[in-house]
Amino acid sequence: MFIEPSMRGERRGWIEVICGSMFSGKTEELIRRLKRAKIANLKVEIFKPAIDVRYDEVNVVSHDANAISSTPIDNSQTILLMAQDADVIGIDEAQFFDEEIVHVCETLALKGVRVIVAGLDMDYQGKPFGPMPNLLAIGDYLTKLHAICMKCGNIANISYRKTTEAGQVLLGEKETYEPRCRNCVNEQ
Numbered sequence: 001m002f003i004e005p006s007m008r009g010e011r012r013g014w015i016e017v018i019c020g021s022m023f024s025g026k027t028e029e030l031i032r033r034l035k036r037a038k039i040a041n042l043k044v045e046i047f048k049p050a051i052d053v054r055y056d057e058v059n060v061v062s063h064d065a066n067a068i069s070s071t072p073i074d075n076s077q078t079i080l081l082m083a084q085d086a087d088v089i090g091i092d093e094a095q096f097f098d099e100e101i102v103h104v105c106e107t108l109a110l111k112g113v114r115v116i117v118a119g120l121d122m123d124y125q126g127k128p129f130g131p132m133p134n135l136l137a138i139g140d141y142l143t144k145l146h147a148i149c150m151k152c153g154n155i156a157n158i159s160y161r162k163t164t165e166a167g168q169v170l171l172g173e174k175e176t177y178e179p180r181c182r183n184c185v186n187e188q
Contacts, residue, residue: 011087011112015105017135019121020145022159023179027092029145030118034090037114042087046070047079049096076101079108086113094119095130102134109140124161124177126185147179154181 016033018026037044050072070090071082076097083089089108094101094117105115121136121144123129136142146155156179 013109013111013113013115014140015109015135015138016114016116016141016143017132017139018116018118018143018145019132019136021122021147021157021179022120022177024145024147024156026118026120026145029143030090030092030116033116034088037088042114043085044088044090045079045083045086046090046092047073047082048092050074051096076104079104083108083113088114088116091115091117092119094135095121095123095132097131099131099134101131102138105135106138120159122158124159126158126182149181149184150178151180151184151187154183156181156184158182158185160185 018029020026034044034046048070070092073079073082077100079089079091079101091097091101091105096119101117105117108115117135117139119132119135120129121132144157146157148154149156150160158180159177160180161177
């Protein structure tokens with residue numbers, strides 16, 4: 001007789017990916033899911049890239065000033081070392097991590113951990129950003145959020161850079177970026 005894994009006491013892990021442009025609510029949704037897991041008395045660990053110090057050096061903070069305590073790290077392998085007994089792992093700004101983040105998420109899910117990853121799926125030019133395309137490919141549950149275009153009011157999926165600075169990674173907020181739709185980005 002076949003016995004379901006849950007009936008044998010085994011945990012099944014999975015990967016949830018939350019993506020979208022800046023100002024679409026990715027971090028807000030990540031925080032919401034993690035707080036619900038804590039309410040359910042699950043052991044939750046949260047990580048963010050150490051380079052992201054826009055709102056806080058330690059906490060994950062949304063644009064709406066909602067926050068949750070996290071551990072800043074320099075590389076994704078650190079997550080495997082620090083998340084030994086966690087039921088749920090939250091990872092913010094995944095686009096800033098190395099490509100190994102994909103393997104880290106798969107490893108955790110195979111160990112029965114629920115992994116919730118949030119990040120920009122596209123850079124300011126509308127191109128795939130860092131490891132996010134690979135995370136989207138392996139994700140079990142995908143959520144794509146949209147902001148509102150600052151020019152026309154339609155849904156926005158690109159984080160338009162208002163400055164002329166080059167380079168894919170440029171940390172900034174409303175002074176540097178605004179959400180725009182595909183049409184308004186291409187009107188430039």
